[in-house]
Amino acid sequence: MNESSRRGPRPDDALPTVEPPSAAFLVQLFVVPLTIVSCGLFVVWGFYWLAQMGNDPESYVRALRRNNEGRWQVALNFANDLRGPGGAALKNDAKLAGDLTGILDDEVASGRTNGSGHAAEQSKTLCGYLCRALGEFSVPEAAVPLLQRAVDAGDPQTAQAAVEALAVLSSNLTSAGKSFADPAAVAAALLTASRSDLPTLRSSASYALGVVGGSDSVARLRELLDDGDDDVRFNAAMGLARQGSDAAWTILEEMLALPDIMPPEGDQKGQAERYRRAMIVVNAIKGVGVLVDSSKQPPPEVISRLITTLADDPVSDVRSSAAALRRRIDRLDSNG
Secondary structure: OOOOOOOOOOOOOOOOOOOOOOHHHHHHOOOOOHHHHOOHHHHHHHHHHHHHHOOOHHHHHHHHHOOOOOHHHHHHHHHHHHHOOOOHHHHOOHHHHHHHHHHHHHHHHOOHHHOOHHHHHHHHHHHHHHHHHHHOOOOHHHHHHHHHHHOOOOOHHHHHHHHHHHHHHHHHHHHOOOOOOOHHHHHHHHHHHOOOOOHHHHHHHHHHHHHHOOHHHHHHHHHHOOOOOHHHHHHHHHHHHHOOOHHHHHHHHHHHOOOOOOOOOOOHHHHHHHHHHHHHHHHHHHHHHHHHHHHOOOOOHHHHHHHHHHOOOOOHHHHHHHHHHHHHHHHHHHHO
């Protein structure tokens, strides 16, 4: 998204790049069971104790091996430490990734995730956060347990966490100049997840396929453009845009055309829907920008008109993103 090096960059030269979700964003999508949240005094004590551990990996491993109700919080804090400024050295520790793998494997082998009630919810929560922590590494070994969990139809909650973690891990490996030891196995696992009966798992898989890439991934993403679930289609379009495929244009148009609806005051559900619409449109604008960058050509006329309209959108984030892209498109037109 950079202009020519003959002049310095301008604020409207680029939109934020389309990147895999960070662990922090993924954690927001993971609903902590009410039964866990209700353990107020325990959690307050747990936060204090965890704060004392800092990012000492051995302390985390020892805590994760204890069979108590606070382990899910340990896994969450560990993922955050891996993602934080002090996590760079830890990300490349294959032994540490192996320790987490063993803990995850032991938890699955215990059978607790197959039960019901409070204990099963805690076990699934723990497994989900362990997957997210493994996704924060930059070593190919971290993929092995994630591949196993991603195709576990008996625990779709953990499978979704593993699929999303594979997307983060893929990005981390690329940034570190590394790659998966078995890219075909990664693609196969994501393809399997993309055929789940659960829309949430298909949606995560469609996102991850767009990050990992490859001919099989692109072919499946084209199929997912016809999925009956909005989020699946939208993630498929964004993935295709990331891969430079103009097959994304039709669904990007659908995303850009979503109307802004002002909910009545106090309508929290309506406010959430309005926020969701804004996120979808802003991401679609980013997708258009990626395709414009890869092709060095203006978008189709219908897309260009929608971008112009969105530059006057009531939502400021939509408006500013559209206006910046509109200026870039205009420069392409003038240079063409």
